[in-house]
Amino acid sequence: MPGPLLDCLHGNIPNTPPVWFMRQAGRYLPEYRALRAEKGGFLDLVYDSEAACEVTLQPIRRFGFDGAILFSDILIVPHAMGQDVRFLAGEGPDLTPRLADAALEDLSARPERFDPVYGTLRLLRRDMPEGVTLLGFAGSPWTVATYMVHGQGSKDQGAARAMAHGQRDRFTALIDAIIESTVNYLIGQIDAGAEAVQVFDSWAGSLPPEEFDAWVIEPTRRIVGALKDARPGTPIIGFPKGAGEKLPRYAERTGVDAIGLDETLDPAWADSVLPDGLPVQGNLDPMLLLAGGDRLDASIVRILDALKRRPHIFNLGHGIDRHTPIPHVERALGVLRDWQRT
DSSP states (O other): OOOHHHHHHTTOOOSSOOBOOTTOSSTTSHHHHHHHHHHOSHHHHHTOHHHHHHHHHHHHHHHOOSEEEOSOOTTHHHHHHTOEEEEETTTEEEEESOTTTSOGGGOOOOGGGGHHHHHHHHHHHHHOOTTOEEEEEEEOHHHHHHHHHHSSOOSSOHHHHHHHHHSHHHHHHHHHHHHHHHHHHHHHHHHHTOSEEEEEETTGGGSOHHHHIIIIIHHHHHHHHHHHHHSTTOOEEEEETTOGGGHHHHHHHHOOSEEEOOTTSOHHHHHHHSOTTOOEEEEEOHHHHHHOSHHHHHHHHHHHHHTTTSOEEEEESSOOOTTOOHHHHHHHHHHHHHOOOO
């Protein structure tokens, strides 16, 4: 039997919205910190299938979430495409050679780097509690490209934006290559046990409308189309963070089965402009979860009330903050589970 989250992705409206939190497996959990200290570097943990399975299941055991999101990272795709990826303590990811200086053709693809991730998913299918939906994911081509071009994260994604304007053929070839790798990767995740997948476009908000259409909507449309051809019936969640007023166009043109709302969006507005019956996900401000208190409770109820007429997966508007107190998560889940649809 499908769990409530998968049921919701197929368009049904349960009495209580199913819930999972972005980055729910991670540094705010003491059990994660203990395992990370034992295993060492972040990629060492991701590529250890047994350990990554354990990390994925930790928040399910503790909180009873309805969805388990694969413990991995969006930069596995550039790593498999041939870039060296390191996670530096206190500095974030470092990718070499950065494609602002090097040619895509100079990279030697290493698709076998996907294999441990598939191994994690197979273990999760074996160990997943009944009724919990297993979610796979990948970064969107635009967001992944921003890291590949600049070699690290940035505040304005300027290096990728400059390449997209000034070397359009070169940037198009990079996007095409990321699309191909991402489609293969997500098909592999589905075959290994993922019941639904999410495409994270964390930097979609940095683009003006025409560029948003070219580098967010069109690549996502191609990925969604390829997945629906190859593995029909697997729901695809699109998460274009920062899309703002471009959100309805994204929903209409990409073909995603559900859409994630970031915390900057008014859920009542989203409900009014998105297609009837389209499942949505979100959109509690992670900083409210960090702060806790009555404002947290009120915001949860406001989101639930605004989206009660459509399939809704309760989630954060982005990833959970590493300093979030566990009692605040428990409080949020209590408010959610006590809410009554009227």
